[in-house]
Amino acid sequence: MLFSKVAILGGGLLGGSLALAVQERKVAGSVAVWARRAETVAEMESRQMAELVTTDLARAVEEAEMVVLCTPIGAMAGVVERALPYLSPFAVVTDVGSVKTPVVRDVIAVLGGKNEFVGSHPMAGGENAGVAHAKADLFEGAVCILTPVGETAPAALEQVRKFWIALGMVLRELSPGEHDAVVARVSHLPHLLASALVNFATSPDATSLAFCGNGFRDSTRVAAGHSGLWGEILMTNRDEVLQALKGLQGELSRVGQLLENGDTPALLSFLARAARARQTLSPRSKTEE
Amino acid sequence: MLFSKVAILGGGLLGGSLALAVQERKVAGSVAVWARRAETVAEMESRQMAELVTTDLARAVEEAEMVVLCTPIGAMAGVVERALPYLSPFAVVTDVGSVKTPVVRDVIAVLGGKNEFVGSHPMAGGENAGVAHAKADLFEGAVCILTPVGETAPAALEQVRKFWIALGMVLRELSPGEHDAVVARVSHLPHLLASALVNFATSPDATSLAFCGNGFRDSTRVAAGHSGLWGEILMTNRDEVLQALKGLQGELSRVGQLLENGDTPALLSFLARAARARQTLSPRSKTEE
Numbered sequence: 001m002l003f004s005k006v007a008i009l010g011g012g013l014l015g016g017s018l019a020l021a022v023q024e025r026k027v028a029g030s031v032a033v034w035a036r037r038a039e040t041v042a043e044m045e046s047r048q049m050a051e052l053v054t055t056d057l058a059r060a061v062e063e064a065e066m067v068v069l070c071t072p073i074g075a076m077a078g079v080v081e082r083a084l085p086y087l088s089p090f091a092v093v094t095d096v097g098s099v100k101t102p103v104v105r106d107v108i109a110v111l112g113g114k115n116e117f118v119g120s121h122p123m124a125g126g127e128n129a130g131v132a133h134a135k136a137d138l139f140e141g142a143v144c145i146l147t148p149v150g151e152t153a154p155a156a157l158e159q160v161r162k163f164w165i166a167l168g169m170v171l172r173e174l175s176p177g178e179h180d181a182v183v184a185r186v187s188h189l190p191h192l193l194a195s196a197l198v199n200f201a202t203s204p205d206a207t208s209l210a211f212c213g214n215g216f217r218d219s220t221r222v223a224a225g226h227s228g229l230w231g232e233i234l235m236t237n238r239d240e241v242l243q244a245l246k247g248l249q250g251e252l253s254r255v256g257q258l259l260e261n262g263d264t265p266a267l268l269s270f271l272a273r274a275a276r277a278r279q280t281l282s283p284r285s286k287t288e289e
Numbered sequence: 290m291l292f293s294k295v296a297i298l299g300g301g302l303l304g305g306s307l308a309l310a311v312q313e314r315k316v317a318g319s320v321a322v323w324a325r326r327a328e329t330v331a332e333m334e335s336r337q338m339a340e341l342v343t344t345d346l347a348r349a350v351e352e353a354e355m356v357v358l359c360t361p362i363g364a365m366a367g368v369v370e371r372a373l374p375y376l377s378p379f380a381v382v383t384d385v386g387s388v389k390t391p392v393v394r395d396v397i398a399v400l401g402g403k404n405e406f407v408g409s410h411p412m413a414g415g416e417n418a419g420v421a422h423a424k425a426d427l428f429e430g431a432v433c434i435l436t437p438v439g440e441t442a443p444a445a446l447e448q449v450r451k452f453w454i455a456l457g458m459v460l461r462e463l464s465p466g467e468h469d470a471v472v473a474r475v476s477h478l479p480h481l482l483a484s485a486l487v488n489f490a491t492s493p494d495a496t497s498l499a500f501c502g503n504g505f506r507d508s509t510r511v512a513a514g515h516s517g518l519w520g521e522i523l524m525t526n527r528d529e530v531l532q533a534l535k536g537l538q539g540e541l542s543r544v545g546q547l548l549e550n551g552d553t554p555a556l557l558s559f560l561a562r563a564a565r566a567r568q569t570l571s572p573r574s575k576t577e578e
Contacts (some may be wrong), residue, residue: 123502127567145500172500182500185490190508193482195563196540200533201474202566209570211434211461211471213412217573218507219479224567227560231553234560238548244489245545249538251485256534259527264520271516271523274484277491278416278513281498284506 002166003028007061007091009079010070011035011044011053013126014096016134018068018167019050024136027166034060036071040131049134058086066163068120069095069107074232077106084114092156093117094163098183099237100147100176108149116156119147119176121183122169124285129226140168141285145183147176184240189248191230192241194223291455292317292354296380298368299359300324300333300342302415303385305423307357307456308339313425316455323349325360329420338423347375355452357409358384358396363521366395373403381445382406383452387472388526389436389465397438405445408436408465410472411458413574418515429457430574434472436465473529478537480519481530483512 006028008015015033022031032052035041044053054060061067061083069076076095087093093115097103104119111117124142126133144164148157164171174182198220201208234241258266295317297304304322311320321341324330333342343349350356350372358365365384376382382404386392393408400406413431415422433453437446453460463471487509490497523530547555 123500123504125502125504142502143500174500182497186497186501186505190486190505192544193486193541194508194567195560196537196544197479197482198563198567199559200537200540203536206566206569208471208475209566211412211432211463212475212570213414213431214573215412215414215511216475216479217570218510219483220563220567220570221507222504223560223563225564227557227564231557231560234548235551235553235556238551242545242548245541245548247492248485248489249541249545251489252482252534252538252541255481255485256531256538259523259531259534262524262527264524267524268516268520270488271484271512271520274487274509274512275514275516277495277498278483278487278509280495281501281506281509284503 001026001029002162003065005030005032005064007064007067008033008050008070009057009060009067009083011037011040011131012070013129013131013133014122014124014138015068015070016044016049016131017124017136017138018070018096019044020134020136021139021167023050025166025168027163028066032060032064043131049131057083061086061088061091063088064091066159067091067093069093069097072229072232073097073099073103073236076103077110080107081110084110087115089115091115092159094120094160096120096122098187098233100179102236104147104149104176108151116153118152118157118160119179120160120164121145121147121179122164123187125225127221127224129229139164142169143172144169145172145174145179147174147179149176180237180240181243184237184244185247188234188237188241189244191222191225192234192245193248194220198223290315290318291451294319294321294353295355295357295452296350296353297322297339297357297359298346298349298372300326300329300420301359302418302420302422303411303413303427304357304359305333305338305420306413306425306427307359307385308333309423309425310428310456312339314455314457316452317355321349321353332420338420346372350375350377350380352377353380355448356380356382358382358386361518361521362386362388362392362525365392366399369396370399373399376404378404380404381448383409383449385409385411387476387522389468391525393436393438393465397440405442407441407446407449408468409449409453410434410436410468411453412476414514416510416513418518428453431458432461433458434461434463434468436463436468438465469526469529470532473526473533474536477523477526477530478533480511480514481523481534482537483509487512
């Protein structure tokens with residue numbers, strides 16, 4: 001048992017899965033979940049997803065040693081502001097947001113030194129949002145990127161590290177800025193591309209979808225994700241996403257030129273380079289993301 | 290038992306899987322496979338993948354009622370030319386190629402009316418090429434696009450239909466030209482995109498891959514495919530692929546402009562349109578493609 005109490009603020013796919021995982025792996029003596037909507041509270045209670053599920057933020061965070069922000073990223077600083085008076089002085093705060101620079105900056109500012117915050121980005125999720133799709137093994141074997149900053153207390157960083165390791169995650173560390181640049185390339189850009197591919201393939205109508213194989217299904221899986229959450233992520237990280245998009249557009253122009261020129265050797269080397277790099281990737285982790 | 294003998298010309302992933310599937314589903318009394326390389330023959334014989342595995346084209350095709358071309362597309366017409374003297378007058382020829390216009394034109398020309406040819410494109414495969422990865426259930430539940438032309442004899446088309454249905458495939462029909470245009474959008478373009486995404490994410494070096502989740506894995510899975518086979522497919526269908534690429538580049542420029550302008554409502558509607566369309570797709574069929 002690493003913690004006597006963990007508080008999870010936000011009852012979506014990630015918050016719900018986290019509650020299940022903390023229970024199943026006995027990471028904490030008790031788990032409290034704060035959710036904004038009464039229906040979420042009812043659903044989580046009926047599935048016994050935590051010892052306490054409540055719309056009362058004060059009760060959720062009181063005496064928790066680890067507080068995990070699982071709301072949409074734009075709501076995180078506001079939730080921390082409201083929870084602040086009730087946080088134990090020993091509570092370490094972390095989050096699950098997909099963009100780190102503004103979250104880390106704003107949450108640290110709101111905490112005002114009263115509590116430590118360490119940004120986290122568990123690279124787990126799924127195209128099916130909402131607590132109904134929560135599962136205890138969502139985090140197993142997936143990468144979690146921690147984004148400590150200069151003023152982060154080493155003891156707080158260590159607590160957060162232990163938390164995610166106990167959930168079976170593979171840890172990495174980057175500065176918030178590095179995180180946002182890398183994740184723009186390997187997550188946000190692929191999402192934008194998948195959405196563009198679906199929109200292109202279904203214009204002017206969706207008849208092409210009758211001719212799809214698993215290649216198209218896999219290439220576009222993430223496009224089925226929650227458009228509200230993804231719109232917020234892409235807009236929040238838009239400078240990095242735009243830069244990544246420009247880089248990819250350059251790749252596409254170059255390969256288009258190879259095709260135009262009928263330059264088979266160069267096309268083969270383009271494809272072979274991608275195949276070799278892709279083959280070095282470890283297999284997908286157990287659960288959907 | 291639909292056929293007394295089926296001949297499979299080419300012993301790669303598709304030819305090997307087809308041999309296994311025809312046996313397992315008892316679609317033919319006997320299966321003969323022609324392979325170019327002696328090592329492939331030895332491997333298929335040791336796995337008992339067909340009644341006859343041989344480098345002798347004449348023996349493979351003699352008395353077969355169904356002949357399936359499973360070589361790379363550029364080799365198909367040449368193989369048919371060599372097999373022609375040994376084909377039974379009742380043999381119907383089909384194929385598994387991913388581009389149809391040139392294959393249908395060239396194979397029909399080589400056959401010169403002696404035998405019927407019906408183009409087929411089973412949308413099944415996998416990023417692991419070669420007979421070593423063959424599996425009997427590769428075709429189950431996947432789409433197979435048939436591309437008859439004006440002069441195709443209805444009886445031959447019916448034979449080919451029955452063959453793929455017996456293997457558990459879901460049939461569609463398009464003209465060769467329609468096929469090449471649709472498949473450029475839902476298969477060839479996604480392959481090019483996945484390769485471009487991998488190449489971009491691993492430039493100048495591959496450190497970004499340490500931060501990948503399952504989203505990136507799925508979006509880029511097809512890029513691990515055999516670069517030689519895919520180079521041939523893309524070059525053979527390059528007019529359609531280039532047109533699809535231009536269409537996608539237009540989508541990307543438009544969504545880039547939305548990000549640039551900070552136009553959240555338009556971005557959300559772009560993402561929501563893609564999410565809705567992607568959610569209408571049936572789940573992936575059982576096996577890899």
